[in-house]
Amino acid sequence: MIKVAPSILSANFAHLADDIKDVENGGADYIHVDVMDGHFVPNITIGPLVVEAIRPITKLPLDVHLMIENPDRYVTQFAQAGADIITVHVEACTHLHRTIHLIKEQGVKAGVVVNPATPVEWIEPVLEDIDLVLLMTVNPGFGGQSFIESVLPKIERVAHLVKTKGLQVEIEVDGGVNEKTAKKCVEAGANVLVAGSAIYNRKDRAQAIKEIRGE
Numbered sequence: 328m329i330k331v332a333p334s335i336l337s338a339n340f341a342h343l344a345d346d347i348k349d350v351e352n353g354g355a356d357y358i359h360v361d362v363m364d365g366h367f368v369p370n371i372t373i374g375p376l377v378v379e380a381i382r383p384i385t386k387l388p389l390d391v392h393l394m395i396e397n398p399d400r401y402v403t404q405f406a407q408a409g410a411d412i413i414t415v416h417v418e419a420c421t422h423l424h425r426t427i428h429l430i431k432e433q434g435v436k437a438g439v440v441v442n443p444a445t446p447v448e449w450i451e452p453v454l455e456d457i458d459l460v461l462l463m464t465v466n467p468g469f470g471g472q473s474f475i476e477s478v479l480p481k482i483e484r485v486a487h488l489v490k491t492k493g494l495q496v497e498i499e500v501d502g503g504v505n506e507k508t509a510k511k512c513v514e515a516g517a518n519v520l521v522a523g524s525a526i527y528n529r530k531d532r533a534q535a536i537k538e539i540r541g542e
């Protein structure tokens with residue numbers, strides 16, 4: 328089953344509750360929350376306060392993508408704020424195994440994110456420990472960028488590893504996902520599609536979600 332995770336980075340922050348309900352009613356599976364610190368990535372976005380504020384307004388799992396340095400410092404705060412999935416960048420974690428277990432100790436699903444120029448071999452040693460792999464298909468930091476095609480073989484590689492090891496690990500993609508690039512990601516083995524601008528820049532979000540899911 329293909330899941331769609333609208334990224335609220337492209338929502339109207341003055342009407343965030345309405346924009347979240349709109350995609351929930353439109354068939355979204357997760358709400359993707361992009362947390363940026365101005366250090367790991369050049370942009371600054373939102374923190375645990377916003378996660379706490381949106382928690383009661385949706386039943387959907389909150390998929391919190393931490394684009395921050397030293398994520399260990401903030402994992403507990405995001406979990407307590409209501410995150411259901413917390414993903415950390417492999418490039419930001421000196422002790423990745425420890426960070427993953429810190430997330431799981433909070434009762435939250437743990438995922439690891441891989442930038443376009445980072446080899447997927449970096450996450451192979453922890454594949455058995457995680458619930459989700461997130462492959463970036465843009466360089467993180469901003470919404471509305473173009474899909475990087477060279478990530479497709481990396482999706483295939485992760486899908487192959489997950490299958491051969493017999494794991495229940497979700498494979499998520501994030502960045503430049505629209506109905507055309509979504510199809511390529513699914514063919515390569517992805518099952519969770521994050522999309523910000525391709526959903527929120529459309530009037531009919533339900534239709535956008537359907538098209539991305541390939542329906």
Ligand SMILES: O=C(CO)[C@H](O)[C@H](O)COP(=O)(O)O
Pocket residue numbers: 334336337359361392394465466467468469470471472501502503504521522523524525
């Ligand atoms: O993590 C992200 C950027 O770092 C966002 O989730 C992503 O860019 C979504 O936006 P779009 O679908 O418009 O590319």
Ligand SMILES: [Co+2]
Pocket residue numbers: 334359360361392501521
């Ligand atoms: Co993201």
